[in-house]
Amino acid sequence: MLVSEAVLERVHEDVHKTQPWNNPDAVPYIRFENVTKKFGDFYAVDDVSLDIYRHELFALLGGSGCGKTTLLRMLAGFEEPTSGKIYIDGVDMAGVPAYERPTNMMFQSYALFPHMSVEQNVAFGLVQDGVSRSEIKELVAEMLGLVQMSKFAKRKPHQLSGGQRQRVALARSLIKRPKVLLLDEPLGALDKKLREQTQFELVNIQEKVGTTFVMVTHDQEEAMTMASRIAVMNEGVINQTGTPFELYEYPNSRYTANFLGQVNLIEGVLVDDDEKYAVIKSDEAGCEIYIDHAVQGHEGMTFWVALRPERLRITKEAPKETKYNCVSGKVEEIGYLGGISTYHVRLESGKRIKVTEPNSTRQIEPRYTWEDTVWVSWEAGAASVLNK
């Protein structure tokens, strides 16, 4: 089921129309207040405060062991915070057991009950709540329709493919209409093609049911495609929270810049600081970098300039102006990916820079080849300046 363009547009419209995180009056739906979780001496989550708003599809993004799953499990009630408070819809969750929380979880392993059919799995939560038989039948049918699994209602989990199990798990966790749906690596077990397709499906379903989704993922692409906002986590701490756009364009640290997409990080020292511009001199790249905005700091301070590979220009001839934002080097590696090509350019200073270029026209032969001397340059607005 590929989501239609119109739906996608609507999703984005809604997200942009309602950006509660930019509205100071908005009341957060989920609130972490200085939450810490220790396992022995190890801080899995270290003093995290985070607000998530209603109808969001919020992603906790980070590498393994960064604390994202622990945060999710504390929301579900499988772990109690060592200190700090968690609120869902204004209610303090301290001491509320998992079975009484208004959350449902979709497990990474899907955790489908192997001794029950698809139908029984999906109905499980309702049976538990003592919903009448006729109502259960109706709701299960509706939910299986939503995830397009009606045909497989009588099957056992072991008779399903990975993608089908994922849908059943989703249906089972959604059927109780939880206030918050928690997804632990929801697409982790699917292959790449299916994953891309399912990403949109999940967004579509979230849009239909209007539930607040909190998902954990290590896949930055997945987080960026699906999430309204992302919290980038590292070593138990949230590094940065923002929309995919904000995180990609305005990373606050080298960690975030590196984690989301590809980036060239150039170390340099602030040599000229003005109200309207700044100049950073980099020995690492052997050039001076002109920034079209002021930088918070004083002259002599060390900064890192983050340059996305696709914002760099690669040319055979030297640009007209070579004073700023321009380096030359030799092409060391070429990756031809069809739609784009990536070049690794070794600068005279020894630093390697990655440049990607769209192959927007059909070419007779590659534009550059190994050992070509090329110039790499960029606009003054292309760089972001990081101080950590």
Add this chain to the structure above:
Amino acid sequence: MSSDKQEGRLTLKQRFDRWMIKHGRVLVVGIPYFWLFLFFLVPFLIVLKISFSVAEYAQPPYTPLFEWIDEGITVTLNFGNYLFLLSDSLYVTAYLNSIRIAAISTVITLLIGYPMAYGIARAQGSMRSVLLMLVILPFWTSFLIRVYAWIGILDREGLINAFLMWTGIISEPLIMRQTEFAVYVGIVYTYLPFMILPLYSTLEKMDVSLVEAALDLGCKPWQAFAKITLPLSMPGILAGSLLVFIPAVGEFVIPELLGGPNTLMIGRTLWNEFFANRDWPIASSVAIAMLLFLVVPIMWFQHIQTKQEEGQQ
């Protein structure tokens, strides 16, 4: 090598290798089958044969089944032993008693063994091996010695009575040995590891997130246990129960040493027929009848297990 092949001659090793590839599988499967044939099926057939003959004061103490009379084989089958088993209430009572005692012991073993197996399966890595070790440890001492130890504990002047008398809780010693209670204690104690180990192996394989999923969907912990853990550990429960029940039915040593004269079990009856009455045909038919009683649950168990395995594929 290549020249050998061209000439159609093979070295001894090559011939052996080719033969092994062709027949190796038969050989590997054949050895245990041969073993079972020699030490299980043949003795069984001998016992079956004896069960159809009549007791005699002779050596061996039964009539031959096949006789060479007038240049032809005469087979004399005697079903009298089996009819006798049915007519004498001693045997029927012994069978029923054995099954009752074995069944109750199995249930008690399950009730004690399940929480233990669960605890071990959910214990931390290093702790788990220590606990498993403790379960297996008693096997390092002779079974007979362990049963004798229970005599020392349950006896009139045994540990329990001595302790209770010393504390003053009781003034007269409790009669525990030579009762059915002592038989239960003995069977449960002896067979507990056979219950714990298969239960442990199913519980340990079970994905913990299944229980979490049940909790997440609104189950209280005991409901999650009843709806998820218990049904999924059924193969372990079945395997453990049969491993306890089947040997317990035919148990001889425990009722002999711990039970009283009234504890009638088929194992003891069998022993008496063989060694006290020296009536081999009756003893053999008792053994065959017991086997038939037990084959049915084993076949049922295997049937369930194959179904389970098919389900997991």
